[in-house]
Amino acid sequence: MNSREYYRPISKEVLSDDWGLLTKHEFELLRRNGEWQRQTRETYDRGNGATCLLHNPQTDHVLLTRQFRLPVFLNGGLHSMIETPAGLLDGARADERMRKELIEETGFEVDTLTHLFDVYMSPGSVTEYLAFFKGTYSASDQTGDGGGTFEEGEDIEVMQVALTEAMRMIENGAICDGKTIILLQHLFINTLLKRA
Known part of the structure; x- marks a missing residue:
């Protein structure tokens, strides 16, 4: 079934176009019972x-x-969030943009990143998906201090945390960011599988 068979657009109105684009959509959606329902989102x-x-x-x-x-x-x-480095693609390839974000935010420059998967983090209202990557680093990969860019209003603290401590931080609520929890759990599970 293609999108035209279950979605009929009626109207759309741009509510805001500043940092992002907020749009109100009116449409009809074909329900599983065969009836069309008018919705606004x-x-x-x-x-x-x-x-x-x-x-x-x-x-x-x-x-x-x-x-x-x-x-x-x-x-x-909450005064601050503990997170994995991230950024918007702004038209760049995901791996290229991620390498730049790592340098900008953490001061670490790495050559190889592995793409894991793409995830919609809040599909009920946000169109964005995130490309998830993993990589390895060592002390010799540090080329700067990180901290983000002043022009973007960033004031980022860089943290090196033991993986077991990061898992405890999820348990006690110190880490409550979705993308970070997904990546930490992915690493932890794969670490356990390699040891088994």
Whole structure:
């Protein structure tokens, strides 16, 4: 079944076009029972992105960042979020953009990244998907301090955390970012499978 067989657009209205594009859509959707239902939804489009977890196999540490996130602060009062480095693609290939983000945010430059999968993080309202990557790093890969760019309002703390401690931080709520939890659990599960 192609999209025209179950989706009929009626109208769309741009509500905001600032940092991202917020659009109100009115449409008809074919339900499973064969009836058409009129619906209204809003979508937020800011482009697609990429995220990456770097792991140091010698020390069993992972490279994470901590920064202020306004939506999280407004919703739950958290001063900062611990996350994997990430950024918008802005027309670049996902692996190229991710390498630049790693240098910008963490100060580490790595050659090889492995693409794992693409994930829609909030499909009910946000059009963005994230390309997930993994890679390895060592102390010799550090070429700068990281911290992000002042022009983008970034003030990023770089953290090297033992993988076992990062897993505990998920358990106790210190890490509550979806993309970060997915990547940490992916690494932890694969580490256990290799040891088994």
